[in-house]
Amino acid sequence: xxxxxxxxxxxxxxxxxxxxVASLLGVNRFLTQNGLNLGALLGFALIMGFGGATISxxxxxxxAKRGTPGFRLINEPQSPDEAWxxxxxxxxxxxxxxxxxxxxxxxxxxxxxxxxxxxNSALVAVSTGLLQNMTREEVEAVIGHEVAHxxxxxxxxxxxxxxxxxxxxVFLSRVxxxxxxxxxxxxxxxxxSGPGIxxxxxxxxxxxxxxxxxxxVVAWFSRQREFRADAGAAQLMGRKQPMIxxxxxxxxxxxxxxxxxxxxMGITGKLGSLFATHPPIEQRIAALQNAQ
Numbered sequence: 001x002x003x004x005x006x007x008x009x010x011x012x013x014x015x016x017x018x019x020x021v022a023s024l025l026g027v028n029r030f031l032t033q034n035g036l037n038l039g040a041l042l043g044f045a046l047i048m049g050f051g052g053a054t055i056s057x058x059x060x061x062x063x064a065k066r067g068t069p070g071f072r073l074i075n076e077p078q079s080p081d082e083a084w085x086x087x088x089x090x091x092x093x094x095x096x097x098x099x100x101x102x103x104x105x106x107x108x109x110x111x112x113x114x115x116x117x118x119x120n121s122a123l124v125a126v127s128t129g130l131l132q133n134m135t136r137e138e139v140e141a142v143i144g145h146e147v148a149h150x151x152x153x154x155x156x157x158x159x160x161x162x163x164x165x166x167x168x169x170v171f172l173s174r175v176x177x178x179x180x181x182x183x184x185x186x187x188x189x190x191x192x193s194g195p196g197i198x199x200x201x202x203x204x205x206x207x208x209x210x211x212x213x214x215x216x217v218v219a220w221f222s223r224q225r226e227f228r229a230d231a232g233a234a235q236l237m238g239r240k241q242p243m244i245x246x247x248x249x250x251x252x253x254x255x256x257x258x259x260x261x262x263x264x265m266g267i268t269g270k271l272g273s274l275f276a277t278h279p280p281i282e283q284r285i286a287a288l289q290n291a292q
Contacts, residue, residue: 038175041171041174041175042171044170045166045167045168045170045171045174046167048166048167048170049163049164049165049166049167049168049169049170050163050166050167052162052163052166053159053160053162053163053166054159054163056159056162057117057155057156057159058117060115060116060117060155061102061115061116061117061122061123064104064113064115064123064125065104065123068104068106068125069106069107069108070106070107070108070128071104071105071106071107071125072104072105072106073102073103073104074086074103074104074105081131082105084136085103085105085126085131085139085143086103088139088140088143089101089103089124089143089147092143092144092147092236093147093150095236096147096148096150096151096232096236097151098119098120098122098147098150098151099119099120099121099122101114101116101121101122101123101124101147101150102116102121102122102123102124103123103124103125104123104124104125104126105125105126105127105128106125106126106127106128107127107128108127108128108129109127109129110127110129110130110133110134110249110250111126111127111129111130112124112125112126112127112130112142112143112145112146113125113146114146114147114149114150114155115155116150116155117155117156119150119151119153122150122155124143124146124147124150126139126142126143130142133249134246134249135245137242137245138242138245138246138249139246140237140242141233141234141237141242141243141245141246142233142246144232144233144234144236144237144243145229145230145232145233145243145246146229147232147233147236148228148229148230148231148232148233148235148236149225149229149232151232152225152228152229152232154225154228154229157221157225158218158221158222158225161217161218161221162214162218165214165217165218166211166214168210168214169206169207169210169211169213169214170207172206172210173202173203173206173207173210174199174203176202176206177195177198177199177200177202177203177206178195178199180198180199180202181195181196181198181199181202183198184196184198185198215275216274216275219274219275219276219277222277222278223276223277223278223279226277226278226279226284227279227284227287230243230247230284230287230288231287231288231291234288234291240288240289240291243288244285244288244289247281247284247285247288248281248285250281251281251282251285
């Protein structure tokens with residue numbers, strides 16, 4: 001289960017923490033002082049929702065570097081393989097019209113990822129297991145897939161989608177929390193002086209519960225994005241067979257664990273789940289085979 005939370009877990013926790021801080025600072029009391037102010041609540045939800053997603057995006061490259069076991073940047077290639085990886089990333093970046101990403105390598109089973117807030121300052125990393133278990137042509141296809149993610153603006157797109165979902169989560173949790181608090185206060189003749197414990201407990205719990213419900217929607221968008229990145233890799237290489245071969249080989253290899261903050265940008269992911277950020281390998285191969 002530890003792989004299903006991905007980038008979304010970081011985001012849910014950020015939103016939950018922002019919600020708790022807002023409560024401590026009295027923002028929730030301001031929103032409900034004289035009854036629920038829906039206009040102010042919507043503005044608050046937008047700030048909270050996109051704030052959480054943006055913070056997660058801005059932290060993504062830092063978290064990838066710090067959270068990936070055995071990760072190191074290839075500033076000066078220490079082997080022919082590392083020099084080839086850097087050259088391949090540069091070739092595809094030039095073809096895709098983006099700035100040269102930072103390039104990294106990490107210890108582990110076959111996997112790769114791309115992350116970063118901006119197209120021209122992203123990060124591409126591959127695992128040692130990928131180099132050891134795949135042909136160069138297959139590794140090249142995987143690198144093309146990751147560069148395609150960057151060129152497609154997938155990090156920003158996912159942030160916008162996550163921001164919209166966060167906004168709904170924050171808005172709905174507080175509307176429901178207000179209703180729960182009002183129900184618990186029924187028959188109380190004391191003058192209303194702001195939200196009670198029912199509101200605070202409900203909103204914190206709902207921020208988390210609805211956050212995971214929103215994660216299902218975000219994961220669906222993520223799966224669609226993988227098909228586009230596969231097609232992008234085929235386009236960068238000029239043919240689709242290397243990407244098909246790479247996917248087929250990955251389908252028979254154990255997928256390397258990635259840190260939760262970057263797994264949604266990896267080449268493989270957990271299958272058969274509403275939270276899966278990647279479609280089944282078989283579907284991805286079929287999509288490439290059927291592409292014109």
